[in-house]
Amino acid sequence: MTDLPYRPCAGVMLLNRDGQVFVGQRLDSTLEAWQMPQGGIDPGEAPRDTAVRELGEETGIAPEHLELIAEAPVELVYDLPDEMIGKVWGGRYRGQRQRWFLFRFTGQDSDVNIETAHPEFRAWRWADPAELTTLIVPFKRRLYEEVLDAFSAHLGSATIHR
Template structure:
């Protein structure tokens, strides 16, 4: 009797860029030196675009953005074996993500990492070309695809 394969968790990611065309990354509180763009799960019945705006509010304290574009399809990555035993991750093979390119319309002082459930302990703006090199290895292929598809749409 074979075991059913684990499903992929539906998720959104946000490439948030400022007026200078730099991308926002946050350093994860739970993983030293792990940087990432905002991302999170889609709630039951929630549209991906609404989930992206909610995740921005939950993770960086503001959704003062304009949505500029989204990936044409869903991008998928697998969790490494050592993470598949932790918390909610043990129920999924990985994540299937819809990515959004958003322009931040506010001022940097609007960004507040002290949210109800803080995920980041630091943040910075970086050139889009540097994103992939900052990311944990198991997410790099997704970031390469996001940068290839959405990066050319970023304008200062």
């Protein structure tokens, strides 16, 4: 399966005014894992546009409630566990290559609505950045460490402990 390509994707680390990060629990998982919004890049779509679109599709947050802080300097990659390859994304990919964006959320919690046209999350909350690597599924832990490293200069006084 190592000859399969990586799925192009964009991810969003969304910070509230208190420096906490938006995380959601996926509807299609029975695990207690939480994740940041992310999704596939459509052909011809710019990664930043994907990030804003996916955030809206997954959280109901409108673009006017977003302020771009930073973009990760490099694309980040993760592999699916062997038992998942061939079962997700139509069996076409071995993992994802992602462009990550850090946005500030300028709206109110009432501007978040995960009951979208095609819901992906069953619950959401704000989490301390230091919690992220313990909240995510284990196979994405290294990816989240890389995202935290990429945006560490912008995470204020929130110290990252691993």
